[in-house]
Structures are given as C-alpha cells and as structure tokens.
Amino acid sequence: MTLDRPRSLRDAASEATAGVPVAAGLDGIVVAETRLSHVDGAAGELTIRGEPLDRLAGRVGFETVVRMLLEEAFEDLPDEAGLARALAAARGEVFALLDPPGAVTSALPPVETLRALMARLDDGEGLDAALRLIAAPAVLTPALLRLRSGARPLPPDPRLGLAADCLRMLSGTPPSDAQSAALDRYLVTVSDHGLNASTFAARVVASTRAGLTSAVLAALGALKGPLHGGAPGPVLDMLDAVGTPEAAEARLAARLEAGERLMGFGHRIYRVRDPRADALKAGVAALAGEGLVDSDRLRLAEAVERAALTLLGRHRPERRLETNVEFYTALLLEALGFPRDSFTCVFAMGRCAGWIAHAREQQATGRLLRPQSRYVGPLPRDAA
Numbered sequence: 001m002t003l004d005r006p007r008s009l010r011d012a013a014s015e016a017t018a019g020v021p022v023a024a025g026l027d028g029i030v031v032a033e034t035r036l037s038h039v040d041g042a043a044g045e046l047t048i049r050g051e052p053l054d055r056l057a058g059r060v061g062f063e064t065v066v067r068m069l070l071e072e073a074f075e076d077l078p079d080e081a082g083l084a085r086a087l088a089a090a091r092g093e094v095f096a097l098l099d100p101p102g103a104v105t106s107a108l109p110p111v112e113t114l115r116a117l118m119a120r121l122d123d124g125e126g127l128d129a130a131l132r133l134i135a136a137p138a139v140l141t142p143a144l145l146r147l148r149s150g151a152r153p154l155p156p157d158p159r160l161g162l163a164a165d166c167l168r169m170l171s172g173t174p175p176s177d178a179q180s181a182a183l184d185r186y187l188v189t190v191s192d193h194g195l196n197a198s199t200f201a202a203r204v205v206a207s208t209r210a211g212l213t214s215a216v217l218a219a220l221g222a223l224k225g226p227l228h229g230g231a232p233g234p235v236l237d238m239l240d241a242v243g244t245p246e247a248a249e250a251r252l253a254a255r256l257e258a259g260e261r262l263m264g265f266g267h268r269i270y271r272v273r274d275p276r277a278d279a280l281k282a283g284v285a286a287l288a289g290e291g292l293v294d295s296d297r298l299r300l301a302e303a304v305e306r307a308a309l310t311l312l313g314r315h316r317p318e319r320r321l322e323t324n325v326e327f328y329t330a331l332l333l334e335a336l337g338f339p340r341d342s343f344t345c346v347f348a349m350g351r352c353a354g355w356i357a358h359a360r361e362q363q364a365t366g367r368l369l370r371p372q373s374r375y376v377g378p379l380p381r382d383a384a
C-alpha cells in the first residue's frame with residue numbers, strides 16, 4: 001500500500017493560480033464597467049460623461065462637471081443651481097471642522113493634514129456626505145496653509161463658486177476672473193480619468209461597502225505618490241534644479257543618466273500627448289496673457305519641455321513618453337499662489353467628485369474586488 005504524499009502548501013498555492021500570468025501592474029485587466037469617463041490612450045482623448053475634455057475645460061464651471069459626474073449616483077441630486085447652493089452650504093459645514101483652529105496640526109505636509117481633517121467627516125453614503133467630501137479640500141487646503149503662515153483661516157463665502165471661494169480663502173482677497181477661470185479649468189480637467197490608481201483604490205474600498213469617507217481617504221493616499229498626483233511639486237523642483245533654459249538639455253540628460261525619471265512626462269495609458277496637458281497649457285497661457293505667470297518661469301518650462309521630449313525620445317525610442325497633466329499643473333497652480341507642497345490637495349479638490357461617483361457606481365454595479373496573489377514565500381518546515 002502506498003501512502004499519498006501530503007499536498008504541500010507550495011502545491012496548493014501553485015494549483016490555485018496555475019497557468020495564470022501575474023499581471024503586476026494590472027495592465028489591460030478590465031475590472032469594472034463605467035459610465036463616467038473614458039481615456040483613449042492611442043488617440044490622446046479623454047471623454048467625461050460623453051463630452052470630450054476640450055468641450056468642458058475652460059467652457060464650463062467645476063460645479064457643472066460635479067453634477068455630470070454625480071448624475072447617476074444620487075437620486076436626490078438637485079439641479080445645477082441647487083447643487084451649487086448645496087456645495088456652498090457644505091463648505092460652511094466643513095469649516096466647522098477647524099474649530100478650534102489650534103487643534104489643527106501644521107507640522108505635517110498639507111496633504112497629510114488634509115487627510116487627518118477629512119477623516120473627521122462621517123462615513124456616510126448619501127448626498128450630504130458626498131458634498132461635504134467634495135467641499136472639504138477647497139475649504140481645508142487654504143485654511144491649513146493660512147494657519148501654517150500664522151494667519152487666521154477665512155470662512156467660506158456661499159455667494160461664490162467653489163474655485164473663486166477657494167482662491168479668496170487662500171489669499172484673503174477676491175481673485176480676478178482670470179484666476180477663478182484658471183482654477184475652474186484645472187478642477188474640470190482633473191475631475192475624472194478612468195480607472196487610475198487613486199480611483200481604483202476608491203473602488204476597492206467601496207466594493208467592501210465601507211462608506212464614502214473611507215473610499216476617498218484611500219484614494220487620497222494613492223494620489224499623493226510621486227508616480228501619480230504627487231508629481232507636480234517635483235516638477236517645480238526639477239525646473240529649479242535646471243535653473244536656466246540654456247542648461248535644460250545637459251541637466252535633464254544627467255538626470256536620465258543617473259536613472260531618474262523626468263517628472264511630468266510619461267503615462268501608463270497615453271501613447272501620445274495627454275490631452276489634459278494642452279487644456280492646462282491653455283490655462284497657463286491665459287494667465288500669462290494677464291501678466292499672472294512669471295515670464296522667466298514660463299520660458300524655462302518651455303525649454304525644459306522641449307529638451308525633455310527630445311531626450312526621452314532617445315532614451316526610450318520604443319515607448320513614446322510625452323508630456324502629462326502634471327507638467328502644466330505645476331505652472332498653473334504656482335501662478336495661482338498655491339505652494340508646491342499643497343498641489344496634491346488641489347488635485348484632490350478636483351478629483352474627489354470622480355472618486356465618489358466611481359465609489360457609488362462600484363457599489364451599484366460591482367462585486368467585492370478581491371484579486372489573487374501567487375504564493376512564492378517560505379514553506380512551513382514540515383511541508384517543504
């Protein structure tokens with residue numbers, strides 16, 4: 001009589017995933033159907049709720065896009081004017097989180113303070129909870145930047161749109177129309193973008209039936225990484241390190257030589273120029289036309305972009321690495337007076353509505369997201 005060899009952990013692990021290739025970056029894996037946005041990487045097109053980006057950016061206000069994204073997420077969604085009023089009221093509710101202002105820690109980077117403050121919002125699933133989350137970065141980012149510089153946070157003004165109000169709470173003076181339009185353009189441009197890393201994080205959390213605050217906080221954690229929404233601060237660091245337009249090619253070549261990435265270039269999906277880069281470049285040009293962008297900065301950025309594209313073409317000729325959204329984000333947000341370490345907070349201001357729409361869609365149409373890994377670790381000694 002022969003005894004069957006006991007099935008080892010290694011056997012069991014490899015049987016479970018036999019023949020399944022490991023999709024390390026999940027490239028090409030489709031885990032959801034969405035009615036929210038589509039990224040066409042080959043054509044360089046972004047469509048949000050059926051509208052191409054160039055029909056939205058610079059043409060409609062942020063509140064319009066918030067409504068488009070939330071349209072199918074909440075049955076009790078008001079019309080556009082009602083939604084703008086509800087968002088303004090939500091800004092007032094969020095401001096109360098800052099009471100007392102001394103309780104707000106300012107030693108952490110802004111995005112971490114923002115995350116800590118947003119964690120105080122209730123983890124609901126309704127429209128009220130959603131609007132407070134969407135309003136939160138617009139109120140808390142300027143407030144914590146003012147606190148950091150020793151100034152008092154300013155309460156929101158419900159008569160203004162979200163973009164104009166945010167800029168007023170940041171600087172203490174009403175922004176010009178050009179400045180409000182530039183921030184509106186930015187928020188619309190980044191409002192949603194298919195199943196990017198932070199949106200996927202939001203959908204994973206939502207798939208467990210946790211609330212919207214949990215989904216948004218997970219997304220914010222993913223967003224802050226420098227390979228995702230944490231890139232524009234490092235774009236400015238790179239411009240500073242380059243210093244002058246004449247030095248661009250040599251300094252960028254040295255970075256590539258050292259194995260570093262050029263920030264603001266390359267994308268997982270786009271094989272051509274990121275359409276958001278053009279939308280934001282137009283925003284920077286409009287600000288420059290009003291004398292609101294430092295002209296030396298702009299000349300330096302243009303030289304860096306030209307040199308980077310040439311060098312990246314040589315560095316990876318088989319893989320087109322083009323300008324992404326973060327390059328002109330950096331110039332636009334700097335011109336609007338946001339410090340570079342707060343750029344991820346401003347990105348979250350625009351993307352939060354997208355995260356929430358995806359979280360609701362996941363809950364309405366999806367299943368628990370639970371992929372597999374293949375075990376290749378140590379075996380228990382008696383099972384080897």
Ligand code: ACO
Pocket residue numbers: 025226227228229231260261262263264265266267268269316319321324325326
């Ligand atoms: N500079 C230099 N080399 C690059 C760059 C870059 N900006 N982007 C990609 N590469 C190279 C990589 O080094 C890699 O080469 P290797 O195979 O020899 O290691 C190759 O191209 C492929 O890179 P991956 O990281 O596999 O490509 P992926 O599609 O995952 O990268 C990413 C996308 C992370 C955006 C990348 O292009 C990058 O790091 N860019 C710089 C950071 C940045 O701008 N991030 C913002 C992205 S936009 C957004 O998320 C909102």
